[in-house]
Amino acid sequence: MALHRLTAAAAAGVLVLGLAGCGGDPQPSASSAAPKPTPSVSATGPVAPVLPDLAKRDDAIGAKAFVKYWFDAVTYAMHTGDTEPFMAVSAKECKTCSNLVREVRAIYDEGRLSGGGWTVEAVEADPKSNAPLYRFAVRVRQAPQSIRHQSGRVTDRQGKQSFLFYAGTRWSNGFEFLGLDRIDE
Numbered sequence: 001m002a003l004h005r006l007t008a009a010a011a012a013g014v015l016v017l018g019l020a021g022c023g024g025d026p027q028p029s030a031s032s033a034a035p036k037p038t039p040s041v042s043a044t045g046p047v048a049p050v051l052p053d054l055a056k057r058d059d060a061i062g063a064k065a066f067v068k069y070w071f072d073a074v075t076y077a078m079h080t081g082d083t084e085p086f087m088a089v090s091a092k093e094c095k096t097c098s099n100l101v102r103e104v105r106a107i108y109d110e111g112r113l114s115g116g117g118w119t120v121e122a123v124e125a126d127p128k129s130n131a132p133l134y135r136f137a138v139r140v141r142q143a144p145q146s147i148r149h150q151s152g153r154v155t156d157r158q159g160k161q162s163f164l165f166y167a168g169t170r171w172s173n174g175f176e177f178l179g180l181d182r183i184d185e
Contacts, residue, residue, distance in 0.1 A: 066175040071118050078104065087101060116142075116157075117145075141161060
């Protein structure tokens with residue numbers, strides 16, 4: 001599965017997004033559905049999302065839950081600068097992932113990010129993808145964000161409000177995120 005490699009500039013544009021999902025592939029029964037983990041804010045700040053049990057299933061339902069988790073982990077990185085949660089589940093060859101790490105580090109070296117985040121609006125399984133590789137069309141909504149530089153200067157970043165991607169995953173004793181391919185350019 002060849003996925004488009006985002007440049008650092010494209011990752012910067014991508015970094016302006018936020019997530020929560022719905023989709024068209026089969027849904028688990030209410031008894032097997034796990035609550036959607038989302039980054040939460042405590043008195044001390046955002047809390048890292050936890051990989052849900054559903055995302056540990058070796059099937060399309062598990063892959064879909066995993067994709068949603070990955071986007072939650074990226075949103076957490078945007079809010080905190082901590083890229084470890086999403087990188088821990090990203091394939092070594094994921095260029096999108098390494099570009100996002102560079103972009104998050106560049107922002108947090110310069111100052112800090114306010115707002116932003118990716119909200120997943122829809123996740124649809126590609127009917128042609130099969131185990132161990134799964135591909136999904138993912139629509140995400142971008143929240144406005146600003147960068148507060150160490151100097152005190154604020155740069156607002158609005159960008160496009162909605163994006164459509166293919167997201168790739170691979171099962172290998174757990175899911176790995178392979179990358180994103182923009183399909184709405």
